[in-house]
Amino acid sequence: MRYAATGFDLEVDLTRGNIERVATDQGLTGQYLGGQGSAANILWDRVPPEVDPFSPKNLLIFSAGLLDGAPVPGANRTSISTISPQSNLYVNSGLGGFFGPELKQAGYDKIVIRGKSDGLVYLWIHNNRVEIRDAGHLQGKSALETATLIRQELNDPNIQVAAIGLAGENRVFQASIEHGNSSASRGVGVVMGDKRLKAIAVRGSRDIAVARPAELFEICNRQYREVYDNPQCGDVFLKEADDSWHVGHTGWSNPPRGFWSEETAKELAVRVERDHVSYQWENYTQEMEEVHETIVEKSEILRGTGCFNCPKNCHLAISLPGERIYFLKNYSRLAYARAAYPDLQLSYDILAAMQNYGLDEFAMPQVVDFVVTLYQAGILTDADLPDFPADSSGRFLYVLEKIALRQGVGDALADGLYQAARSIGRGAQAHERSAKRIEQPPVRLQQASYPYFLMHAVGDKMNITQIEGSFPQMPIPDRGEREEFVAQWDAAPERFKKWFLDWEPGEQLSVEAAVNIVDWNEAMHFSDEALGICPFLSSFRGQYGGRPSYHLHNLPQYISLATGLELDAEGLEAIARRTGLLVRAINVRRGLRGPDEKVPQDLWENRDPGLEQQHLDAYYAFKGWTPEGVPTRETLIGAGLDYVSKDLTARGILTGD
Amino acid sequence: MSDQSKKKIVREIKVDLDKCIGCRACEVACSGFHASPKYSSFNPSRSRIRVVQDLVNDVYVPLRAGEYTAAECTGRQTFKIHGKQYSECNFCPASCPSRELFKEPDSGLPLKCDMCADEKMPMCVEVCRPGALTYEEREEERADEEPALGEVETGLKSLVHKYGAQKVMDTIARLSQND
Numbered sequence: 001m002r003y004a005a006t007g008f009d010l011e012v013d014l015t016r017g018n019i020e021r022v023a024t025d026q027g028l029t030g031q032y033l034g035g036q037g038s039a040a041n042i043l044w045d046r047v048p049p050e051v052d053p054f055s056p057k058n059l060l061i062f063s064a065g066l067l068d069g070a071p072v073p074g075a076n077r078t079s080i081s082t083i084s085p086q087s088n089l090y091v092n093s094g095l096g097g098f099f100g101p102e103l104k105q106a107g108y109d110k111i112v113i114r115g116k117s118d119g120l121v122y123l124w125i126h127n128n129r130v131e132i133r134d135a136g137h138l139q140g141k142s143a144l145e146t147a148t149l150i151r152q153e154l155n156d157p158n159i160q161v162a163a164i165g166l167a168g169e170n171r172v173f174q175a176s177i178e179h180g181n182s183s184a185s186r187g188v189g190v191v192m193g194d195k196r197l198k199a200i201a202v203r204g205s206r207d208i209a210v211a212r213p214a215e216l217f218e219i220c221n222r223q224y225r226e227v228y229d230n231p232q233c234g235d236v237f238l239k240e241a242d243d244s245w246h247v248g249h250t251g252w253s254n255p256p257r258g259f260w261s262e263e264t265a266k267e268l269a270v271r272v273e274r275d276h277v278s279y280q281w282e283n284y285t286q287e288m289e290e291v292h293e294t295i296v297e298k299s300e301i302l303r304g305t306g307c308f309n310c311p312k313n314c315h316l317a318i319s320l321p322g323e324r325i326y327f328l329k330n331y332s333r334l335a336y337a338r339a340a341y342p343d344l345q346l347s348y349d350i351l352a353a354m355q356n357y358g359l360d361e362f363a364m365p366q367v368v369d370f371v372v373t374l375y376q377a378g379i380l381t382d383a384d385l386p387d388f389p390a391d392s393s394g395r396f397l398y399v400l401e402k403i404a405l406r407q408g409v410g411d412a413l414a415d416g417l418y419q420a421a422r423s424i425g426r427g428a429q430a431h432e433r434s435a436k437r438i439e440q441p442p443v444r445l446q447q448a449s450y451p452y453f454l455m456h457a458v459g460d461k462m463n464i465t466q467i468e469g470s471f472p473q474m475p476i477p478d479r480g481e482r483e484e485f486v487a488q489w490d491a492a493p494e495r496f497k498k499w500f501l502d503w504e505p506g507e508q509l510s511v512e513a514a515v516n517i518v519d520w521n522e523a524m525h526f527s528d529e530a531l532g533i534c535p536f537l538s539s540f541r542g543q544y545g546g547r548p549s550y551h552l553h554n555l556p557q558y559i560s561l562a563t564g565l566e567l568d569a570e571g572l573e574a575i576a577r578r579t580g581l582l583v584r585a586i587n588v589r590r591g592l593r594g595p596d597e598k599v600p601q602d603l604w605e606n607r608d609p610g611l612e613q614q615h616l617d618a619y620y621a622f623k624g625w626t627p628e629g630v631p632t633r634e635t636l637i638g639a640g641l642d643y644v645s646k647d648l649t650a651r652g653i654l655t656g657d
Numbered sequence: 658m659s660d661q662s663k664k665k666i667v668r669e670i671k672v673d674l675d676k677c678i679g680c681r682a683c684e685v686a687c688s689g690f691h692a693s694p695k696y697s698s699f700n701p702s703r704s705r706i707r708v709v710q711d712l713v714n715d716v717y718v719p720l721r722a723g724e725y726t727a728a729e730c731t732g733r734q735t736f737k738i739h740g741k742q743y744s745e746c747n748f749c750p751a752s753c754p755s756r757e758l759f760k761e762p763d764s765g766l767p768l769k770c771d772m773c774a775d776e777k778m779p780m781c782v783e784v785c786r787p788g789a790l791t792y793e794e795r796e797e798e799r800a801d802e803e804p805a806l807g808e809v810e811t812g813l814k815s816l817v818h819k820y821g822a823q824k825v826m827d828t829i830a831r832l833s834q835n836d
Contacts, residue, residue, distance in 0.1 A: 071685050071699055084713035098681070105700060144713055156711070156757070180712055205702035205762035212698035217689055221784065224682065228786035302715040306680030313678040317715055325713055 002212040004070050005029055010108045010130065012123060013097035015056055016116030019130045024109065030565055031640065034066035034109055036079040036092050037530035037579040042112060043081060043090065044582055044644065047072075049590045053191065060191045062111040062162070062200065064100035065532010066309075069208035070222045070562040074549070076101055077532040078162070080184045083590070086173040086416040086460065087437045090586045092529065093184040095162070095177065096307040096315075099202065100532055102160040106204030117196040120169065122146075124154065125202045137197035140166050142356040143178030143199075144325070150201045163199035165187045166359025167404045172414040174363040174403070174439070178355065181305050181315035181327040182283035185360040186438070186463065187416075210566045211564030219557065223549065224311055232545035234312035235539050257280060273297075297321035299348060301565040307534065314536060318348060326352040329361065350396045357404040362463065366397045366439040367413055369596035370420075370431060379426045401412030403509050424522050433600050436592075438462040445604040447506075449473070450514040450615045457597040457612075458619060458629075460583045469540035470524045470548075471496065471517045475503040491542050496520065511615055515622045519577075526576035527552060533557070538577045578639045579632055581623075585644045588653060594620070630654065665799045668772050670721065670790055672781060677717040677789035683710050683781035690773055690780040702762045705770040709748060714741045719781075719789060720764045722759040723750030725767035 024038075032038040039061040051057045060082045067075035078100035084091035103111065106125050122135040138146050149162035161179065168175035168189035173188030210216050229234060232236075276295045299320050304313025305327070314439040316328040326348060354361045372382040372395060372634070375388065382388065386408070389395050402410025403526040412423040417439050421432035433440050437454070443464060445452065451471065452464070459467035470491065476482045479501075486497045524539035528550075535541070540551040550558075556567040567575075594616065601607070620627060624635030633654055636645035648654040658792035675815045701707070705722040716738070730753070734745040752767035754761040759768045773779040775830065782792040816825050 058775035069699060071689055071696070073682070105702070148713060157711075158707075205700065207692070207700040207703070208699045210696070211696060212690075213692075213698075217696035221686075224784050224786050303675070303717075304678055305712075305717075306678035306787075309682045309685050310680050311678070311682065311784075313680075319715070323770070325715065327712075603704065607759065 001209065002029075003027060003564050004066055004277050005034060006104055006107050006109050006206075006208075008108050009110040009112055009144050010125065012113045012130075012198060012428065013115045014109060014113060014117040014121070014132065017132055019132070021128075021130075026038045028446035029066070029563070031575065032582075033527075033559070034068075034095075035063050035077065035530040035532050036081060036526065037575065039079055039092070039110065039215070040064040040090070040579055040586065042110075043083070043377075044586050047083055047586075047641050051083070053083045053088060054194050056115045056195075058083050058114075058186070058191060060113040060195060060197075062099070062103065062113075064103045064109055066530060067558065067562055068100035068532040069449070070210050070558075071103035071217055071309065072533075072558050072562065073220060074197055074307075074310040074312070074537045075532045076310060076536045077534055078179075078184075079529050079532075080177060080188045082188055084187055084438075085190055085194075086187050086418075089436065089462075089590055089592060090460065090583055091186055091188060092461070092583075093177075093186045094529060095179050095182040096186040096534055097180040097182040099179050101208075102204050104204065104208055105206050106202050107206050108122050111200065113195060116194065120196050120198050121648055122150065122199040122201060123162075123197065124150075125200065125204075127204055127206060130562070136140045138163075138198050141167075141426050143183075143358055144180075144355075145631065146199050147180070147201075150199060154201065154203075156203055159201050161199050161201045163358075164197075165356060165404070167357045167359045167414075168193035169198070170404065170406045170414070172359065172403055172406065173365070173416045173419075174360040174414070176358050176360050177360045181317070181329075182307065183329065183355070183358075185362055186461070186466075187360060187363075189358055190361075199205070210562045212561045214563035216558070219561070227537055229312040229550045230537075230549055232546065232547055233541050235314035235536055236541075236544055239261045255508050288298045310534060310537070314535070320348055320352055324352050326355055327576040334486075349393065350400070351398050353397055357400060359400060359404060361442070363417075363439040364400065364403075366433065366441060367403065367417060367420075368396050369442070370417055370433075371395075371399050371409070371413065373431045374424070374428055377427075377431065379424065379428050380409065381624070384424075390516050396401070432646050435598060435600060436462055436596055439547045440464070440600050442600075442602070444602060447608075448508065448604050448608065448611075448656045450508060450511070450611070451517045452520075452618055453599055453603065453612055454514060454615055456599040456618065458518070458602065459522075460580070460587065461525075465514040467521060469524065469535065470521045470542040470551075472500065472543045472546075475500070485546045489542075490545035490553060491546065491548050493520070511618045514615055515619045518619060519622060522580050523573050524552060524578040526579045527555060527572055530575070530579060531555065574639070578641065581636065581639050581641060582644065584625075584629075584631055585636070585641070585648065588630050589648065589651065592629070594627065597629065659755060664796045666773055667795050667797045669793045669795070670772070670779060671793060671825070672719055674718060676787050677708065679708055679710050679712075679717040681791060682784045682786075683719055684708065686780040686784040698742050700762070703768065705759065705764070705768045707758060711741070711822050712751050714739065715739070716743075719740075720750050721770040722749060722752060722768045723770070725769065726753045728809075729755045771809055794825075 007024055009022050009024055011022050024096050028038055032041050047059055063079045065075055065077050079092055079094050081092045096151055120135040120139055121132050123132045124133050142165050143163040146477045150161055151157050151159050162177055162178055164175055171190055171193050173187050173190050173350050175193060177184040177189045223266050260320040273294050273296050276289050276293050300317050302317040305315045305317050306313050318326045318328055320326060353362055389398055402408055403414045406414050412420040417432050418434045418437040421428040444644055456464050456465040461467050482501050489497060528539045530533050533550050538548050541548040552572055553569050556569055556572050559565060559567050620629055633645045682703040683706045685699055687706050688700045689696040707720055709718040709720055732745050736743050739791040778792045782790045
């Protein structure tokens with residue numbers, strides 16, 4: 001009997017149309033938990049570095065968190081893992097909503113997809129019944145439309161759907177996978193589109209059993225209250241009036257106009273008026289009367305919606321003129337705040353367009369900024385951009401459409417900025433801002449921050465906003481307030497409390513502290529991604545107020561009660577580090593080395609390459625990696641990854657001692 | 658009869674649709690509470706409360722399982738809410754042959770909300786932190802019970818109900834004359 005996990009994966013071969021339900025090894029749950037952890041292990045085993053991301057042999061894995069479906073509040077995330085065509089490295093992106101729990105209720109922990117279909121298809125999973133169905137009629141539809149049509153077609157409103165939009169269908173590298181109020185960014189949608197898989201629809205009606213029922217429900221019941229009442233958890237930026245930090249610290253070439261304020265918030269209620277003409281019979285006189293009315297439509301926040309079994313309402317549903325609905329996600333809020341378009345309604349037009357095409361709302365503002373910069377520099381001309389509008393909104397929507405359709409210059413841009421700059425040539429490379437071939441936001445720090453530098457440089461998520469979170473980014477000036485912060489900081493190990501307590505404004509943390517902070521941030525994220533715990537309740541949220549609802553010290557209790565695995569904080573950290581090491585090994589095997597770990601040049605002024613290298617060296621040493629960034633044999637074996645060590649040795653990546 | 662015995666406690670769950678965030682914690686708690694042993698498994702399909710969701714139209718309606726009905730009803734009412742059509746079926750709490758809602762997934766037996774009988778508060782309300790579900794207990798006057806009817810009376814009453822008083826009286830008169 002397995003608790004919390006179902007013990008089965010669904011293996012789908014889209015080339016042959018073969019579907020299998022495969023029992024999984026319980027030992028692997030103890031080693032990697034679920035979600036990202038056990039999915040990384042499958043990618044290591046089955047996708048060797050010779051496999052091109054667009055090969056049918058590349059896998060796309062939808063993996064429910066270990067605690068999804070158990071009553072743990074906020075455990076609902078689905079991890080989507082594959083090899084990215086953009087970076088040719090491992091990519092993992094999560095989505096919230098309802099998909100993971102429904103997959104578990106259908107009886108599967110994971111869906112492992114291989115091969116490629118000839119035509120566009122969707123996968124329909126209903127407990128034991130699994131079908132690959134034609135999706136020709138869904139071509140070009142947005143994810144929300146796709147979900148509605150599938151629910152109608154299969155006559156079940158409780159079906160959960162994850163789908164790609166037009167961008168994914170056209171193999172745009174920055175395509176997202178969308179699901180209800182959530183989406184998975186960082187380009188996982190391109191692999192789904194390459195496999196010609198339009199959507200996955202899941203419906204399950206099976207029990208998720210837990211090991212120690214009464215005790216687990218008792219702490220979960222308390223946790224609903226804790227999560228709901230905790231002001232530092234959830235999407236704290238969503239309703240905050242002042243987002244000046246994010247705008248003030250980003251350096252767009254097309255500079256932002258002002259920033260989020262009370263006034264901008266009021267602009268949300270922008271009204272659109274249009275004339276509507278209809279005809280009606282009047283008093284049976286057979287005379288048609290023309291009726292003119294003015295229809296008033298306005299943008300408004302309808303409500304905050306939650307994900308499965310979480311009392312926070314982070315995903316704002318916003319209605320827009322033209323009967324559109326948009327779900328506001330945090331990172332996209334940052335995107336528009338950074339771009340700071342002339343008015344807010346316009347920003348929502350752009351965001352809604354990205355949602356409908358299924359485009360990464362984080363990458364797109366960087367791409368559009370790049371295009372405008374090249375246009376202003378004369379590198380892209382009217383010949384490249386026929387009918388390029390003059391206003392910023394028109395330009396944004398223009399570029400989005402070109403990318404989603406891979407039309408004209410959009411075809412190059414849809415390969416990612418790094419590749420696009422090289423295809424366009426003419427000096428475009430000088431304006432391109434990416435790291436490991438992934439678009440990077442133009443964050444500009446006022447002063448050097450070495451933990452930030454390290455997270456940016458070594459992060460496997462390739463995006464700074466996905467790595468930070470557990471340690472405050474800036475010191476609190478007042479020592480008394482620092483003491484208060486530290487006093488209730490249960491999430492942090494003791495040494496972190498001391499580092500934070502002694503951290504004065506304007507000072508740099510020690511190299512040792514910086515390295516430890518990065519390592520700890522990583523462990524928190526790997527733990528969340530394996531368990532399905534939302535980072536907004538955990539790894540992203542220690543930095544504000546120091547009181548995340550979940551952390552490495554309280555999560556083991558939830559895991560033990562739900563699964564029956566005996567686990568303490570050290571055990572959980574070991575699992576998180578093992579997963580991190582495995583992800584590193586996958587990337588190392590695909591060629592990643594220390595010199596690739598660079599951050600954008602303008603992260604802050606007056607960079608000190610020597611000190612940066614000192615931090616990188618210290619980090620590699622702390623991790624037990626070589627100065628090249630390759631995990632040593634001793635490190636791998638110590639983490640129980642003998643098979644990884646053997647493989648890296650056989651490939652000549654690990655040599656000598 | 659004392660005054661007290663004329664009162665009864667009415668247990669009620671109030672639903673504020675504007676406060677529902679669609680998280681379905683109520684479904685999780687309900688299915689756990691009714692599992693055996695308690696909280697040993699979780700499965701929204703077994704829950705006696707379901708959140709009817711229509712994301713595109715911003716509709717979130719927590720619906721508690723009501724009476725079992727052996728046959729589909731003939732009701733064909735439709736409601737237009739914010740420009741979108743819904744049939745009465747969308748928000749009907751019955752366990753009914755026309756659909757899967759409120760049936761045990763394995764056996765197909767009907768599910769019905771019991772307000773978590775022994776708990777001081779139903780579990781769906783307990784976990785609904787956003788406050789869409791609230792619980793209320795109030796005392797209500799108990800209507801005077803009608804005196805029990807005899808067998809013949811019950812039979813006659815149903816005949817009156819079916820054929821009308823006049824026809825029954827005529828028949829009784831005719832039968833009496835025949836005797």
